[in-house]
Amino acid sequence: MDIVFDLAGSISKTAYSITSAIKQSDVVLVPIYNEVKSIKAGLNTIAEVMNFNKNIIVIATKLQKRKKTDVFKSWATSDDFLNIQKAVHTQIGENIPVLPLKFSAVFDAIFEQEKSIAQLMDDSGLAKYQYREASKQFEAIYNLIDTKYAK
Numbered sequence: 001m002d003i004v005f006d007l008a009g010s011i012s013k014t015a016y017s018i019t020s021a022i023k024q025s026d027v028v029l030v031p032i033y034n035e036v037k038s039i040k041a042g043l044n045t046i047a048e049v050m051n052f053n054k055n056i057i058v059i060a061t062k063l064q065k066r067k068k069t070d071v072f073k074s075w076a077t078s079d080d081f082l083n084i085q086k087a088v089h090t091q092i093g094e095n096i097p098v099l100p101l102k103f104s105a106v107f108d109a110i111f112e113q114e115k116s117i118a119q120l121m122d123d124s125g126l127a128k129y130q131y132r133e134a135s136k137q138f139e140a141i142y143n144l145i146d147t148k149y150a151k
Contacts, residue, residue, distance in 0.1 A: 022052040027149040029141075031101075032088070033062035034080035039087050046092050055149055058098040059141065060084040075100035075137070097148075099141055104134040 022028055028049050032042030046056055063080045075081055078100070085098040109120055109127070117135045121128040 019052055022049055025053060025055075027055040027057060027145055028053055029057050029059055031059045031061045032084050033060070034083050039084060042084075043087060043091050046088070046096065050092075056096055057141070057144060058084070058088050058096055059101050060098055061101045061103075063100055063102045075102050075133075097144060099137070099144065101137045101141070102134060104131065106131040106134050 030042055030045055030049070032038050042058065046058070049056055060081045063075050063078050066079055076099075081098070081100045088096050088098050106117055106120065106127075109115075109131075110117065113120065115123070117131055117138060121131055121135060
């Protein structure tokens with residue numbers, strides 16, 4: 001599968017390589033976190049991408065509990081996620097899937113150790129425990145891609 005991920009907020013009219021990649025991709029992943037500039041940039045990116053490719057998945061990223069009293073069953077019910085989902089569905093449409101991805105130290109570990117989450121989890125029992133939720137969220141993203149967009 002060909003996937004484009006993180007277009008840094010905008011697509012230039014002269015960025016032919018980016019538009020070409022978007023056109024050729026099976027799916028485009030657009031990360032958005034719960035901050036006004038990120039939401040606005042993400043919505044603009046989605047609108048631009050839709051000119052070339054309608055297969056878009058929004059990753060509501062850097063999700064965090066905002067208060068110590070926040071208790072929820074799933075990151076898909078967190079305030080951060082719901083705010084991003086509402087913005088996407090209100091401004092773009094409910095046909096765009098939005099999936100949660102919590103803030104995690106695993107992202108630093110991936111870059112520092114140049115390993116996947118699965119490899120990090122295989123290396124350490126503590127990592128297996130610490131990264132289990134982020135790993136499940138990545139699995140949900142992969143599963144959606146496989147079931148909805150795979151050829």
